[in-house]
Amino acid sequence: MVTVAVAGGTTGIGSNVVRAILATKKHQLVVLSRSETPDLSKQGISVRVVDYTSHDNLTKALEGVHTVISCIWSFGPELGSSQLALLKAAQAAGAKRFVPSDWATDRYYAISGYGLKAPVWDAVKASGLEYTRFINGLWLNIWGLGSPRNETEALAGYTGPPFLIDLKARTALIPGDGSQKVVFTNMRDIGKFVAASLDLPHWQPDSRIVGDKLSYEEVVTLAERITGHSIEKTYYPEAQIESVLAGNPDPEQLFFHQFMKLIVDGAFDFEGTLNAQFPSIKTVTAEEYLTEYWGIINAFS
Template sequence: MTTTVVVAGATGDLGGRIVRALREHDTHVRLLTRSRSSPSAERLAATYPGVEVVTADYTDHASLTTALDGAEVVVSAVSGTRPVIGDAQRALLAAAVEAGVQRFIPSDYAADYRSITPGTNRNFELRREFAADVDAAPIRATSVLNGAFTDMLTGQAPLILFDRQRVLYWSSADQVLDFTTKDDVARTTALVALDPAPPRVVEVAGDRVTARSIADAMSRLTGTPFRLQWAGTAGTLSAMARVGRRLSRAGDDEPFPAWQGMQYFVSMFSGEAELRHVDNARYGVQHWTTVRDVLAAHLGT
């Protein structure tokens, strides 16, 4: 029997990858879009036969419920701040419950936000708040936790200073850091969506490294010594992030300001967000893209 999966946020980077991963299986995929004319959604539907585009505004409960009717699973890949991760997802969750959807996958796709210190990571706290709503709802839910996206190491996450042959670290160069590529996260999410009885949380890590091992990998890949550079403690970085947040002109409206990136490093290098129950073998033997693989591709080696 073909499973019907609704993907919210499908026109985003990760959402599009999830759609592609789902279409590798016997699934009927619906792309949920708020605009009646969404070129991105139309391109996805044209690229992957069997994909249907449905339109509903998150503020219109009736139309949202209709869009989800008959689906077994709702996958949320929306991205944003409180109006999206909180308000829009709550509307999506309520509609899923009313439509009789069996399972819900929230837009987590992150490190383990469940035990971070309050006030140290805004985006993680928004996910923790929404998780409480999910747990209280009469629907089975599964969160996918994957650490940070490995793809960010080549640009967005300033951990590796390529031009200066340095790898930054806070507190300890031997703190375990979890990384998974977006494609591997998308594949895992698709498998979770098709799993009739997944657990509340599925933890995967394409690679588990340290700042020290990243420096060693870069040295080997480039033939040039990459040295570790201590940038302070995780506590110092957290204080800097708080100052940056107060001075930010965008306030809390911007999804990934510089201070939020600092907060992510705080969560990782403090060890609070480290994954504790990684189960890469849950869905059998899979190919996991390592940090070295991503760096090698970036360097063209």
């Protein structure tokens, strides 16, 4: 048993990591939050309010912590500065392990919003702490918005818009010809693998998780069969993606098209190293997910 601190553990991927670690009943759990979180405190979780601009405050909050897991996310400079501050405090407090906030891809420079993750990763590797980063592809939960059956569970803390496929609107924007395989993983399963990894005697630098792997063409075909509704498909050729990227688009469009380019380039097609290490963790497949949250009669009515 060790003490684990999760930064950004109140929402999104962080809440799934916290839930999974808590379920193991093996470790002491600390959540670093910018504000009080009574709901977590009621579950026996130590919530420590932190100020990422104060080294002393962060270091004190990490006293006695063995493993620090960052689930910090923002679109601005804070994505880098908060994590670097967290890493320095972890070193000062005597922590042994550190996880930077990745949770998707390691292609930092291919996504403008992720560029600030690169110096964090370099600092982590030079920190002297044991480390790993969790790479899990796209989240299945991006298909949860508008689910007619338990939308909250389907989203699992995801708060963004539908990405490429909008099941409620019955539309799909398919990058390239739709044939490239893509890894999709439920955030709840990601949490389970993170919790299991705490017991490993040694971490590899990259911890890759595969929930399911299929092409966007296959996803749409699957969704149509499960929901009983046709989905309007629009193909977005690679040349068109590159043309938009070359035209200096606004930040939102830049982020969106860079992600599509990564899909076409095969960046989200990889094998799961943690799946091999933890074969007892059965991941939710795309078919199971769609059936659970969309597979009912008149799902769109």
